[in-house]
Amino acid sequence: MTPNARAAGLMTLSMALFAVEDAFLKQMTTLMPVAQLLAMLGLLGLAIFWTRLAWQGKRLWSPALRHPLVVTRNLGEVAGSVCFVTALAVGELASAAAILQALPLMIVLGAALFLGETVGWRRWLSVGVGFVGVLMILRPGTDAFQPAALWALASVVALTARDLATRRIAAEIPSDQLSASAYGAMVPVSLILLAVMPGGPVMPTPAGIGMILGAAIFGAAGYAALVASTRQGEASVIAPFRYTRLGFALIVAALVFGERPDAMTLAGAGLIALAGGYAMWREATRRRRTPCSLAKTPADSAVDSPIDSVVKPGES
Numbered sequence: 448m449t450p451n452a453r454a455a456g457l458m459t460l461s462m463a464l465f466a467v468e469d470a471f472l473k474q475m476t477t478l479m480p481v482a483q484l485l486a487m488l489g490l491l492g493l494a495i496f497w498t499r500l501a502w503q504g505k506r507l508w509s510p511a512l513r514h515p516l517v518v519t520r521n522l523g524e525v526a527g528s529v530c531f532v533t534a535l536a537v538g539e540l541a542s543a544a545a546i547l548q549a550l551p552l553m554i555v556l557g558a559a560l561f562l563g564e565t566v567g568w569r570r571w572l573s574v575g576v577g578f579v580g581v582l583m584i585l586r587p588g589t590d591a592f593q594p595a596a597l598w599a600l601a602s603v604v605a606l607t608a609r610d611l612a613t614r615r616i617a618a619e620i621p622s623d624q625l626s627a628s629a630y631g632a633m634v635p636v637s638l639i640l641l642a643v644m645p646g647g648p649v650m651p652t653p654a655g656i657g658m659i660l661g662a663a664i665f666g667a668a669g670y671a672a673l674v675a676s677t678r679q680g681e682a683s684v685i686a687p688f689r690y691t692r693l694g695f696a697l698i699v700a701a702l703v704f705g706e707r708p709d710a711m712t713l714a715g716a717g718l719i720a721l722a723g724g725y726a727m728w729r730e731a732t733r734r735r736r737t738p739c740s741l742a743k744t745p746a747d748s749a750v751d752s753p754i755d756s757v758v759k760p761g762e763s
Contacts, residue, residue, distance in 0.1 A: 454680020455688050457672045462692030464669030469540060470699045471662035476536035478655040482640035483648045485528055489633030491663055496627035503623070511620050512628050516612045520625070521632040523609030528633060529640070530602035538595025541708045544696035545584055545716035546599040551723045552577040553607040555730070561611060570726050577722035583715030591711070682731035687724040 448456075475484050497507050511517070534543040552574045558564040566574075581600070586592050616625065641648055651659070676685055693716055700706040708716070 451680045451684045454676045454685045457676035457679070458685045458688040459691045461669045461672035461676060462689060463695045464665045464672065466544070466692055466695035466699045468662050468665040468669060469535065469544065469696060470703050471658045471665065472532060473535040473540050473704070475655060475658045475662070476532065478652060478658070479649050480641060480644065480646055481529070481532050481536050482637045482644060484659075485532060486634055486637035486641065487651075487659060488662070489630045489637060491659070492630030493627055493634065495663075495667075496623050496630060499623050500621070500627060503621075505621055505624065507624070507627055509620070509624065511617065512624065514616070516616050517620070517625065517628060520609050520612040520616065521629050523605045523607075523612060524629040525632050525636045526605035527602045527609060529636075530598045530605060534595060534598035534602060537598065538593060539700065539706050539708070540704060541697050541700040541706050541716075542584055542593065542596050542712060543599040544700070545693060545712070545719055546581055546596060547603060547606075548690060548693050548716075548719050548723050549577050549581050550603050550606055550610075551727050551730075552719075553603050554610050555726050557607045557611050558614075562614070567729075570729055573722040573726040573729070577719050577726070580715040580718030580722065583718065584712050586711065591709070682734065683728055686727035686731045689727065690720040690724045693720050 472484070500507055531543065531547065534546075555566055555570050556574055559566040585596050585600070613625075697708065697713075697716070700708075
């Protein structure tokens, strides 16, 4: 088996594991408030990356984490996590997962508008096609419109800000430190939301604890497979395989939650996947052809995140 074939297989496996992680997250929202869930995940993630940094002989905190770009990244991370998990809680997994796959397209748009990056007509066309797919899922102004899906769209906007900031963060800041910072920022914000929102915290049941551990295990395994894939294969080859996650999400949504998206939603999801996959392949090809001007820094590579299940920061 060639390295690219192995990398494609690992990428597909990673996306399957992330889809299962999403199912755990959605199920946990029935057992505890979203804010409490995010606070617990934040603490768990912070502990994991603190341990990793200590193992590497690195510090959890450094003054560089006060940089406005890092703060912007953390704010985008927190807002995106809150919005996406809320979308899972109040809406369908299939719709939320499909809309979130528009993130690479939104990043292309944001990079052109705010970072001055050159975008050719092919990628502009892919952005347009992808957002037609989003409208096919949302269908505003019709009886099929689901307001819950707007939470997923808000998550896309917030995570776009996160990833655009990540592209400009200095390479000297370790990825694990950025990840720990994101998880750490999740905790106080979630506790504030928990304090001001009605209902208050609940005592986790054994089932809830098991689901949190399940989400952590599947998320960590997915992350490991993702990193192995990106290290073994060419980016232009493996990029489209990220969209297998959408297929797995639809399968999990049907088997676990009994969701049956209608034909329009499935068609919209297909357009998003095709457009996003093409945009990612095109970007990866451009980076390969012009490595000097488009080379990624460590801050652009795999950086874990509280909802990493969807898209790793800087890897879209």
